[in-house]
Amino acid sequence: MTSLVSVNGVSKTYETRRGEKVLAIGEVNLHLAEEEFVSLIGPSGCGKSTLLHVAAGLLKPTTGEVLVRGENRPIRAEEFGMVFQDAVLFPWLTIRQNIEMPAEVLRIPKAVYKPRATELIELVGLAGFGDMYPRELSGGMQQRAAIARSLIHDPELLLMDEPFGAVDAITRENLNIELQRIRRVARKTVLFVTHSISEAVFLSNRVVIMSARPSKVRAVIDIDLPADRGPALIESPEFDVFVRRVHRELGHHAH
């Protein structure tokens, strides 16, 4: 089976304004199968965002290549959605207009995206908030809107860069449970950057652990937990086993 996205031998060197070269990514290989949820975890500045941007075709890798369904071509706009650490909504648009924006840019017919927007607003739990403006919503609710926006054009792949890094712990847990549900309902492939070990374990089929800059993949851990995951799982001993393994691979000492 060909992967949806293959990152083959990708490295990235940035050149700073003063002409110094920064090797952000050493060499990374990564394969995303369809409907797989893969988390990237690693120290800050190790090139996780860079890797996401390379996968999105927003940055050219210095070496290596990104294959989409086995073809050496940049991923198309229709094929992926993006979510950042903050919602990055447009404050002059209502929540509904924000969610519809990518569909409008991609010239998807109104008859297709209007009903979809309504469905997505419900799916992410924002029913009744569609006509409000972003600043009238909490950070967590804004982030739900950003997730709905990333799904409006029905892409196969979601690229999420620490999407819950800026919300409080309780909201974060709720959002994790919902993201897990949403992506199962919507059958998406996800590449998810996080700093949270338990979040990575809870959401992922695989956790990719990266080393410090110049980064390499240090370890890949398959998370053999049931597909349908709920809050109860977090307290189970199996969950703990995986958390400890990721923790150990990250270079910490086990408690």
Added chain:
Amino acid sequence: MPTDRAQFREELLDRAVSVLLAGGFLVVLILAWQLITTLELLPAYLVPTPAATAHAIWKDLTDPRFWNDQLFQTLYVVLVGFAIAAVAGLVIGPLLILHPLIERSVYPFVVAFQTMPKIAMAPLILVWLGYGHTSKFVITALVAFFPVVVNVIAGLKAGDERQLILMRALRASWWTRMTKVRIPNALPYIFAGLDIAVVFAVIGAIVAEFLGSPNGLGSLVIIRQTNVDIPGLFSVLFFLAVMGSTLHLIITGLARKFTFWSQTADNKVAKR
């Protein structure tokens, strides 16, 4: 714009308090003024009484020639000059940052020019263009242009970088990025620039009229100065203040309508 009812009432109350405070201060000012004139702390030929000033204002207010030959003439110059400045700023601003090469070569001169008092160019423009409407429009537009262009540029560069990454992820065209991201982000700055520009336009028009115009409030100031008509001068100042405030209120009203989403719209002003 959806507004919470309680919040709306609170805002209304807040405005009422502002109006009362400002009104109270006005009463204090007029009383102090009356006191100065009745106690003859300042000679009457320098500072007219409030009553004499009110009388001069009333005389102008009821004189159709004052409206047609003076006030409307100035307003006409202000509006045309402002319109030229606004359109020029809105067109030239984006062009200046179209390419880094243009920006780096041309923009330093915009900044240098902006620091020069444009008013000082008024006599030169009169020499070049002669007396008449054209020179007045040009002087007014020149004074009002820079706050617009500088704010347009600052506004187009404002906004969250990631909004543009999002648009690039959607492979949006230059035009789409402009209309969907850059221009909306720029609106609070643009309105701040227009607000400064409209006040500057009044200054430009008055100075242009000082320098030998047969009509307009600027020329009326010179005539009344020559006649030592101090209440008359106060009256002109009053009408200029009303004109400036009205134009300012119109711009801020429009700004509130189009940039209601911006919480810091009032703070977004680049250098003049």
